Amino acid sequence: MLSEERRVEQQSALTQPAAGRLAAPDVRDEFGLETIDMSMGPQHPAMHGLLRLILELDGETVVRCDPVMGYLHRCQEKIAENRMYPAVIPLTDRLDYFANMHNEHGYVLAVEDQLDVEIPPRAEYIRVLMCELMRLASHIPSIGFLMLELGAFTPILYAFRERERIQTIFEAVTGARMMFHYIRIGGVKADLPPDIPQQIWDYIEGLEARFQSDFVDLIQDNEIFISRTRGVGKMTGEKALEMGLTGPPLRCTGVDFDIRRDYPYSIYPELEFDVITDTAGDVEASYRVRIAECLQSIRLIKQCLEKMPEGAVMGDLGRRLRPKEGDGFGRVESPRGEFAVHIVSDGSDTPYRVHYRDPSFCNMQLLQEVVPGHYLPDIMPIMGLIDPVSGGWDK
Amino acid sequence: MAVTLPEGNLEDRLKRYLDGFSGRHGLRESEIIGNAVRVVVAPGDVPAVLATAKEALGIRHLSFITVVDRVGSFELTYELIDLRGARVMVKAVIEGEEPVIGSVTGIYPTANWHEREAYDMFGVAFAGHPDLRRLYMWQDHFDHHPLLKSFEISTRRTFEGLR
Numbered sequence: 001m002l003s004e005e006r007r008v009e010q011q012s013a014l015t016q017p018a019a020g021r022l023a024a025p026d027v028r029d030e031f032g033l034e035t036i037d038m039s040m041g042p043q044h045p046a047m048h049g050l051l052r053l054i055l056e057l058d059g060e061t062v063v064r065c066d067p068v069m070g071y072l073h074r075c076q077e078k079i080a081e082n083r084m085y086p087a088v089i090p091l092t093d094r095l096d097y098f099a100n101m102h103n104e105h106g107y108v109l110a111v112e113d114q115l116d117v118e119i120p121p122r123a124e125y126i127r128v129l130m131c132e133l134m135r136l137a138s139h140i141p142s143i144g145f146l147m148l149e150l151g152a153f154t155p156i157l158y159a160f161r162e163r164e165r166i167q168t169i170f171e172a173v174t175g176a177r178m179m180f181h182y183i184r185i186g187g188v189k190a191d192l193p194p195d196i197p198q199q200i201w202d203y204i205e206g207l208e209a210r211f212q213s214d215f216v217d218l219i220q221d222n223e224i225f226i227s228r229t230r231g232v233g234k235m236t237g238e239k240a241l242e243m244g245l246t247g248p249p250l251r252c253t254g255v256d257f258d259i260r261r262d263y264p265y266s267i268y269p270e271l272e273f274d275v276i277t278d279t280a281g282d283v284e285a286s287y288r289v290r291i292a293e294c295l296q297s298i299r300l301i302k303q304c305l306e307k308m309p310e311g312a313v314m315g316d317l318g319r320r321l322r323p324k325e326g327d328g329f330g331r332v333e334s335p336r337g338e339f340a341v342h343i344v345s346d347g348s349d350t351p352y353r354v355h356y357r358d359p360s361f362c363n364m365q366l367l368q369e370v371v372p373g374h375y376l377p378d379i380m381p382i383m384g385l386i387d388p389v390s391g392g393w394d395k
Numbered sequence: 396m397a398v399t400l401p402e403g404n405l406e407d408r409l410k411r412y413l414d415g416f417s418g419r420h421g422l423r424e425s426e427i428i429g430n431a432v433r434v435v436v437a438p439g440d441v442p443a444v445l446a447t448a449k450e451a452l453g454i455r456h457l458s459f460i461t462v463v464d465r466v467g468s469f470e471l472t473y474e475l476i477d478l479r480g481a482r483v484m485v486k487a488v489i490e491g492e493e494p495v496i497g498s499v500t501g502i503y504p505t506a507n508w509h510e511r512e513a514y515d516m517f518g519v520a521f522a523g524h525p526d527l528r529r530l531y532m533w534q535d536h537f538d539h540h541p542l543l544k545s546f547e548i549s550t551r552r553t554f555e556g557l558r
Contacts, residue, residue, distance in 0.1 A: 070531035075541050077516075078548060237398040241455045244505025255398050257478045263430075327472070327484075329431075331458075342461045342472065357459035357474075365508055394531065 035063055042071050046149050046380050049390020053367065057376060065371040065379070067364060072394035080354040085111055085321045086185055088354065093179040096358060096392035098141070101127075101134040102334035104183040107354075109265060109330030110341040111185050114323030122311045123187035124267045129304040130173070130182065131332070132297045133200070136207075137166040138335035139290045139297070143215060146287060146384030150228050158214045165203055172196055185321060187314035197305050204301050211298075216291060229283035233370050233382040236281060243369055244362045247337025248289045249386055253281035259333035271303050286385040320349050336360055336387060360392035401453050401477045405430060408481050415452045420444050431482040438487040441473070442497040445485065448475055449502050454483055457503035462513045464544045469494045469519055489519070498524040516542040 041052040050071035056064035076095065080088045092103040105127055112119070144159025167177045172193055174182040182189050219225055235243075237253040250257060258275040260268045276292040278285035328343040337359030344353040363386045371379055401408055412432045417425060420443060424435040436444050448454045458474040468490045475483040489496055498521035499506045510521040511530040518540040521527060528534060532541070539546055 073531040078542055078546075082548065241398060242504050244457060244503070246456075255400075255478075257400075262478060262480055263476070263482075329474075329482075338458065340458055340474070342459065342474065344461075344463050353461070353463045355459065355461040361508065362459075362505060365505060 040379070042068075046383075048145070048383055048388050050394075051388075051390065053379070055376070055379075060375050060377075062371050062374055062376060062379070065367050067367050069364075069393055072390045074395065076395045077354050077356065080351055082350065084349050085323065085351060088351065089184065090179065090181045092356075093181060094391055095356060095395065096334060096336065096339070096360060096389045097178060098138040098389050099134055099334040099336065099339070099392075100178060100180055101130045101183065102332050102339055104180065105131055105266075106330045106332040106334070106339045106341045107343075108183050108185050109332065110328040110343045111321070111323055111330075113328035113330060114326060114343065114345050115185070115317075115321065117186050117315045117317055119187055119315050120312045121267070121309050122191075123313045123315070125304050125308040126188050126192060126313060127183055128266050128268065128271070129200070129301060129308070130170075130180075130188075132300045132304070133166050133169065135297045135335045136294055136301075137163045137170075139294050140215065142335070142384070142387040143219070143287060143290055145387070146229075146283070146381065147219060147225070149380040149384055150225060152219075152222075152225075155215070155219060158218075162207060169196065169200055169203065172199070184314070186317045187312070191313045197308070200301065201305055204298055208295075208298055211294065215294075219287070220291075226284065228378075229287065229381050230280075232283045232374065232378050233286075233366075233385050234280070234282045235366070235370055239369070240281070240366075243365050245337065245366060246362065247333070247335070247359050248286050248293065249363050249366065250337065251276060252278045252285035252289045252385075254279040259331055259338055263331055265330075265332060270307070271300055273300050283381045283385045322347060322349055334359055336389070336392070337363055356395060358392040358395065360386070360388035360390075361395075364388050364393055398455075399453070400455065401479050401481070405480050408477070408479075412448075412452055412454070412477075412481065412483055415447060416444060419447050419451070430480055431484055433484045433486070435486045435488075438471075438489045438496050441471070441485065441487050442499050442502065445473060445475070445499045445502050448483060448485070453477070454481075457499070457505050457509070460506065460509040460513055462517045462519055462542075464517060464542065466544050469517065471496065471513075471519070473499070493520070494518070495520045495522055497522050498527075500524055516540055518543070 035056045035058045038055045038057055039052060040055055041047045042050040052068040054066040054068060055062050076091055080091060089104055092107045093100040095103045140162045141159045144156035147155035171177050173196055174180040235253055237255045240250050240253040241255060254277050256275055256277050261275055273296045276289050278289050323345045325345055325347040331340040339359055340357035342355040343351050346352040371382060409427050409432055413425060413427060416422060416434050420440050422434050422436055426433050454475045454477045456476050456478055458476050461472040463470040468488050471487050473485040498510055510524055513519050514527055515529040515532050
């Protein structure tokens with residue numbers, strides 16, 4: 001057992017500065033048992049990207065969880081201040097790299113908020129089509145990651161098989177598999193290649209047919225899955241709202257909020273889809289919400305393909321972009337929640353300030369609140385509930 | 396336990412929010428733009444205005460806090476949304492080299508990390524914050540605030556005390 005002095009020394013080395021720390025509950029009981037501090041990450045095989053959790057453990061129970069971030073911080077907001085508006089779009093791809101299309105879309109909406117430009121309807125349909133494909137390519141692997149962390153290896157292979165096919169479609173449309181730079185201010189970079197709508201349709205039909213067997217029947221009633229996820233990370237809707245959660249972590253607590261419906265953008269008002277909620281508010285509920293949202297995305301993709309008009313894909317922009325002075329806002333529903341961009345323009349061709357509100361960053365606050373009281377191995381399923389992406393929380 | 400969210404038509408709600416703010420606080424500017432209420436308040440009033448937004452008007456979600464370095468002053472934007480189509484933008488300008496503003500973590504707990512980020516990037520201190528540490532940058536031996544306009548990106552930074 002460590003002496004008291006050594007313990008204090010070690011603790012302050014782990015969590016400097018000691019002043020102003022969150023007050024940790026005192027769990028040392030009359031037997032003189034002590035808690036131990038443990039650092040989980042930043043290099044941890046199951047961790048989503050580079051995240052360090054400073055844990056205070058009482059036996060196997062977590063009493064304090066303090067996330068330390070910044071290992072992938074590139075200060076994107078500063079870089080963006082020194083570039084012209086269109087040159088920021090490829091940077092946004094590097095934010096949340098599982099939702100690149102949504103980042104581009106959010107940024108572009110914020111710039112267009114300050115510009116007088118009409119977006120051709122075909123471009124809007126292509127944007128939504130790409131975003132919904134991206135949502136599939138993010139939700140399905142996130143289910144795979146959750147299962148991988150619980151020890152099941154098969155679902156991640158099925159998930160990446162699907163993601164791979166969607167990336168092949170993206171490659172044919174945009175020329176890149178992940179860093180697209182496809183959604184541009186005023187429209188999209190290029191029209192869809194002629195055979196792509198049929199390819200997407202065939203793929204979506206196939207996915208719909210095998211979705212039930214590969215991702216629902218395989219996982220949903222599995223005894224190990226249920227015992228590791230039911231009741232884990234449980235929170236109420238009130239608590240979730242207080243922590244500022246959005247996206248599936250909020251909807252799995254029963255709060256009915258989806259930016260696509262409540263703050264409509266692009267052509268979402270013309271499309272039919274349901275906002276999925278669940279009441280349990282635990283890891284299992286978030287899995288069910290993601291599964292149901294995949295089916296809604298399939299529905300949206302089909303409607304986009306059916307309704308897509310012909311025409312131009314790029315609006316009429318001047319040679320140099322000079323958004324008018326003031327605040328521009330863009331807000332989209334990314335797979336992880338509310339992705340918002342705030343641009344402050346001073347009338348020149350570079351933004352004066354760009355601020356990103358990334359869902360991974362805000363949703364991760366639940367670690368501090370929800371993890372204490374859980375066992376150490378429950379942390380990974382709770383990370384699966386949030387499904388954060390390192391590029392997102394670190395900007 | 397079900398969560399109650401604001402109801403009713405958007406225009407009425409925006410008007411109700413604006414009246415709610417102007418009835419209780421001195422506003423420097425106030426207007427309705429599209430689906431947003433924009434109010435500019437004195438920096439000392441920010442916690443009180445946000446408390447009104449949450450408790451009296453039922454706006455439940457703090458989306459983000461943006462700080463803008465206007466060289467000599469700092470402009471803070473608190474973006475609130477009521478989850479049903481209306482937005483509220485609360486703006487305040489802090490003058491001076493060592494900016495301090497009251498923390499809103501007691502009202503919106505989610506502000507915790509947003510304020511830590513603002514402190515890290517701009518050096519804006521939030522009085523009453525329970526845990527005001529740097530969020531991204533190194534805790535020690537780094538006394539720069541990278542998003543200040545005075546921080547040049549091409550300059551090589553050293554870690555004082557660590558060489």
